[in-house]
Amino acid sequence: MNKIIKYVLLDIVKSRIIIAYTLFLLLLSVGLFNLGGSPDKGILSLLNLVLLTVPLISIVFATTHFYNSYEFMELLVAQPINRKKIFMSEYLGVTLSLSGAFIVGVGVPVLLFSPSLTGLYLLLTGVFITFIFVAMAFLASVITRDKAKGIGVALLLWFYFALIYDGIVLFILYTFGDYPLENATLALTALNPIDLGRIIVLLNLDVSALMGYTGALYKSILGSLWGISIAFGLLLLWVLFPLLSSVKVFARKDL
Secondary structure (H helix, E strand, C coil): CHHHHHHHHHHHHCCHHHHHHHHHHHHHHHHHHHHHCCHHHHHHHHHHHHHHHHHHHHHHHHHHHHHHCHHHHHHHHCCCCCHHHHHHHHHHHHHHHHHHHHHHHHHHHHHHHCCCHHHHHHHHHHHHHHHHHHHHHHHHHHHCCCHHHHHHHHHHHHHHHHHHHHHHHHHHHHHCCCCCCHHHHHHHHHCCHHHHHHHHHHHCCCHHHHHHHHHHHHHHHHCCHHHHHHHHHHHHHHHHHHHHHHHHHHHHCCC
């Protein structure tokens, strides 16, 4: 399994896409910190960049890689190697390479311009988002053999979590505004990994004061170390659910 991970990892790291992704994040991160005026403003601008581009790049790249590696996986399946190990090797190879690119592209500027706990939470959130959306990409890819359909499903997932979901939440809050929805809002936040990551970072920037009573509720529940641990635990569940589902499908699928 380690040999497969190493092969996949080295193959991806040599890719021009990963190099371009790293440089893109690095240049934008340095630019945002220089234009922000203060470390907190730079972190806030970088947070919006991370929560929009990292899921998109992760899910598109992972889906494309899965289909391009289909013949390689078929060759490995013909060998006396457990299917789950093959799948996990591919997954770890993709996630580690993308996470490494993210850490270099965003982590280095954060270390230089804002070496704080908030910066650490931003990096952890970006890594979790990478693992989550690569898992979603592999789930979409393993469900259908059609490459165009798989990429379409993956993009639809990104579009839903990045854009549509927030619209649905706003519609619910507007429609039922006369009722106490603070606890419901907290539950709805947990159902979207992007929103969950955003709340984790925003609470450490003290922006919760601008969010009214709901912000105070977030602060009281997620503002402590125990609350942050719960939030990252929820992100871990978001990694495990699509990953274990895709492993189960791949193990039974007729290649």
